[in-house]
Amino acid sequence: MAEGITKVDASKMKALAKEGKRISVIRKDYFPKLSYFDVYVTVYGSGGRSAMGVKRMITTRLAALASAKKAEREELAEELQELVMHLYKNHKSNHEKLTQIRQALAE
Known part of the structure; x- marks a missing residue:
């Protein structure tokens, strides 16, 4: 869990993610004062992601830009x-x- 985030907020973030909401939407709509990565780390763990995983995320988002x-x-x-x-x-x-x-x- 990211520093400065309460257990209640962390639970809410995880519940929203389980509902299928994207990290960016959770951050924007519910936790606008937090960074994208604070929310990501809270939802998905320690934040230790592979470069390949980040590359895939970037590729997916680049593909989504067109539409x-x-x-x-x-x-x-x-x-x-x-x-x-x-x-x-x-x-x-x-x-x-x-x-x-x-x-x-x-x-």
């Missing part, structure tokens, strides 16, 4: 930006870890 209305496109664009930033931050973190490992092995 989406303007408001939906803006929402999808926001989600895409957050997903790309997630990939970037993970890449940066992994690069830093590899650098530390290489330095430790060189000693």
